[in-house]
Structures are given as structure tokens and as C-alpha cells.
Amino acid sequence: MITLNIHDIRKQPGLSMIWEYEDTPDIAEVELADKVSATLKLTNVSSRILVEGSIRTAVKLECARCLADYVCPLEFSFVEEFLPEGSPELVEKEKLDWEDLNLFSFSDDILDIYEMIRQNIITALPVKPLCSEGCKGLCPVCGKSRNTETCSCPVEEDEDEGFSTPGFINSN
């Protein structure tokens, strides 16, 4: 849990506050390589709390081409909403099982932002992690990393997915 008291801005719609967070939370799905630094602007918009945030951190990932571990910096912004527990929208969400819709709840003027931070970090992870743009990957014959070693295996035509055949027309 990462909790935050929003009593002061709950008094009146339009009030907002800035909250700076810096720590290393436990996130099961990813290994953090740096602390998480977040700046959150919380605004009371009548029935809900709007959160405009930005996060900076770094995670340890495995390169999809050469399989080496590397540190991937992450920096991104997001917008989320927190609704008071028991809000019609939250009840509706549960009923319809909208798993992909992010809606967070709070009660007693306390926001728990752990889940919001966790979900946003996971969403920001690269789909295809690469240690560098020019990573040469592994030799398909001997399996050595072409970034660090030069082997004498016969070189085959590189079938990098970055290059497609120009002018190819699908006749289906």
C-alpha cells in the first residue's frame, strides 16, 4: 500500500494538490533497477479525484534479441481517476467485468496509489525490449552474442523483421 491523505482537497471541488513520491515498491512482475520517482497532481472534480501523474524509474529487462539483461529507463505520464467506494460506476464496472478499464476506488479520504503505480509501470514496459537499437542478436548457429563475440559460422541472409520486401502485393 502507498497511501495518501486527500482530506484537504475533498473539502471543495476544484482544489488540487501535488504529491511527490520516491521509493522502491515491490512489484512482482518486474525487477526495478532504480527507485520510482513520481509526481502526482490530484484534483477534486466533484464526484471523483483526477490524478495526472508522471513517473521516472528504470527496470531490468532481458533483450529480445541477444537475451542479455539490461537496464531500461522508463519515463512516462498518465491520467487516472479514483472514485469513492460504492460509486455507481464502480458497481457497474464490477457487474460488467470490465477488466481492461482502469478505475480505482478510495474511502475515508485515503487513496492507495500502489495499484495505480504498478499498473502504469507494467503498461509502460516495451513490447519488444532491446538492449540497444543496433543489437546484433545471437548467432543462429553457435548461439554466441554477436554484440560481444565474432564467430566464424557461415553467415546467412539476415531476416531482420525490420526490413520488409518492398512492392510485395498480397494477392488474396
Ligand SMILES: [Zn+2]
Ligand atoms: Zn541485445
Ligand SMILES: [Zn+2]
Ligand atoms: Zn556463430
